[in-house]
Amino acid sequence: MSENTAERVRERAEASEGPPPVWSGRAVAAGAGALYVGAALAVEVYGFAGLAAEAPAQGEGPEGAMLVVPFLTCLGVPSALVANVWLVLPTVSAARWASARLTGRDAWWWVPVMALVPVSAATAVVGISKHLGAGAPAWAWLTGVVLLAGAALIARDAALHGRRLLRVLGYGGLAAVAVFGVGAAAFGTGLVTEYSPPKVNAAGLVGTWSDGHGGILRLSPDGTARADDLKFHCTGTGTWSYAPDGPTAWDQLVLTEFEDCAPDWRISGTPGHPKLNREYGVVDDPHWYTLTR
Structure with a gap:
């Protein structure tokens, strides 16, 4: 059989x-x-x-x-x-x-x-x-x-x-x-479009950014910055600058420096509503801290 x-x-x-x-x-x-x-x-x-x-x-x-x-x-x-x-x-x-x-x-x-x-x-x-x-x-x-x-x-x-x-x-x-x-x-074929962050400039970044939970980042036209109750124990007066770090919109950075912290921020969002993002957490489990206007 x-x-x-x-x-x-x-x-x-x-x-x-x-x-x-x-x-x-x-x-x-x-x-x-x-x-x-x-x-x-x-x-x-x-x-x-x-x-x-x-x-x-x-x-x-x-x-x-x-x-x-x-x-x-x-x-x-x-x-x-x-x-x-x-x-x-x-x-x-x-x-x-x-x-x-x-x-x-x-x-x-x-x-x-x-x-x-x-x-x-x-x-x-x-x-x-x-x-x-x-x-x-x-x-x-x-x-x-x-x-x-x-x-x-x-x-x-x-x-x-x-x-x-x-x-x-x-x-x-x-x-x-x-x-x-x-x-x-x-x-x-263009049926679906790959996302790309909005292209910004220094003048367009000036203003007050908030995390929605009391954290505030104020960027002034003269290059000074003020942080209040941001994550990473970031508070006080410092400086900021816009630094395109490469040819694409993904390479944009907003550099901030305060007495106790110096976070760098990446750009995301849309042209009408950009966002500032800072990565935190461990390498295997990263998270993003986001500020909006």
Whole structure:
């Protein structure tokens, strides 16, 4: 008896006894592979999205984002296996239990329904604790739902019908090529425009800049500056200057110097509403402190 025939016989035997168990090696492999592929595709998509989004520093685009792939391979594969065991397969099990209790059968559409629960809870906790606006949590929630629901559906399919890992990796590679092609065409044809900060001059920077929480930076036409309660314990009277540090709008800097601090500011925003930005935090988790007028 051939191996394929034996596999079909085994699957028919399992089917006669009810749905195969979710906690199987093939479900673990397929679910982890789906998480890994989904994360790589998300990195690629967000790389393209970062080119069009307003930012205080120039994004690396999909090319830079794909440099993360080796990191994903080294640490992402073990992380995907752990996330699959602790999150994906429990989601499939919960969906099977709820479906059997409420409908009397194992319906696939319960999987995305159950995926909403942990992702929504995690997004709410992070959004509230970090005091985030609506935009970032919404995108994080959508990404999390797609990743978890997709991986759970593939793990469920592998548990019911057999190995799916090679198929997931193959389709994932084709999807990565398709995403790159669509993104490159969108930017190449001008359908989507890459963001660039507004080009400013010294005269246009004069005025009062605020962080919205009591921090103030006043830039005077004579080159003097006044800081009140800025981050980094920056307060007092000092000087400022505008320093285009290169040929592009990304190279613009506003240099300020006070007795206890000397922050440099990058330009972002729009021509009608420019912003001053200062990076802070650790290298692996940078944040931006922003002033507006």
